[in-house]
Amino acid sequence: MNTTTTPPHKIIGVAVIWNDQQQILIDRRRPGGVMGGLWEFPGGKIEPGETVEQCIQREIYEELGIFIEVGECLITIDHTYTHLRVTLTVHHCRLLKGIPQPLECDEVRWVTVDELEDFTFPEANSEIIAALKRVGEMRTVDG
Numbered sequence: 001m002n003t004t005t006t007p008p009h010k011i012i013g014v015a016v017i018w019n020d021q022q023q024i025l026i027d028r029r030r031p032g033g034v035m036g037g038l039w040e041f042p043g044g045k046i047e048p049g050e051t052v053e054q055c056i057q058r059e060i061y062e063e064l065g066i067f068i069e070v071g072e073c074l075i076t077i078d079h080t081y082t083h084l085r086v087t088l089t090v091h092h093c094r095l096l097k098g099i100p101q102p103l104e105c106d107e108v109r110w111v112t113v114d115e116l117e118d119f120t121f122p123e124a125n126s127e128i129i130a131a132l133k134r135v136g137e138m139r140t141v142d143g
């Protein structure tokens with residue numbers, strides 16, 4: 001008998017939302033559930049027929065009540081946790097209108113790229129944070 005199982009695979013659109021002060025929005029997941037209490041970049045599952053951009057825009061309105069513009073892709077990460085595989089497609093986004101509300105999370109915060117290391121994120125996020133640091137360095141080099 002074959003007893004091996006494939007972990008569920010979630011395809012997720014993720015937003016790195018910038019404000020005019022070069023800060024990024026992060027949220028704290030509710031306690032208890034999967035990765036409860038950890039910080040993350042807001043986002044969620046891509047629904048059938050949806051582009052990643054549409055998914056991100058919808059999730060951000062549902063989770064935070066704000067309007068954003070979805071820009072270029074920062075990175076796509078495929079990561080396998082013990083019981084779950086995730087594909088995270090991460091886009092740079094810009095806040096257009098509204099004040100973020102913690103509608104589906106515990107807490108939201110605006111932080112600089114340098115401040116990200118003070119928060120605990122899921123394992124898959126270390127690559128996102130590394131990519132954000134590289135973008136910051138390139139901006140410095142470009143002047």
Ligand SMILES: Nc1nc2c([nH]c(=O)n2[C@H]2C[C@H](O)[C@@H](COP(=O)(O)OP(=O)(O)OP(=O)(O)O)O2)c(=O)[nH]1
Pocket residue numbers: 010012013014034035039040041042043044045084086088122123124125
């Ligand atoms: N939104 C988001 N999800 C992340 C990040 N890093 C990371 O590993 N994930 C994982 C956690 C979740 O398993 C999955 C996001 O799925 P989700 O938000 O639709 O689902 P969930 O687990 O919160 O809850 P549910 O809707 O399945 O009940 O991706 C991140 O930075 N942002």
Ligand SMILES: [Mg+2]
Pocket residue numbers: 042043044045
């Ligand atoms: Mg979510």
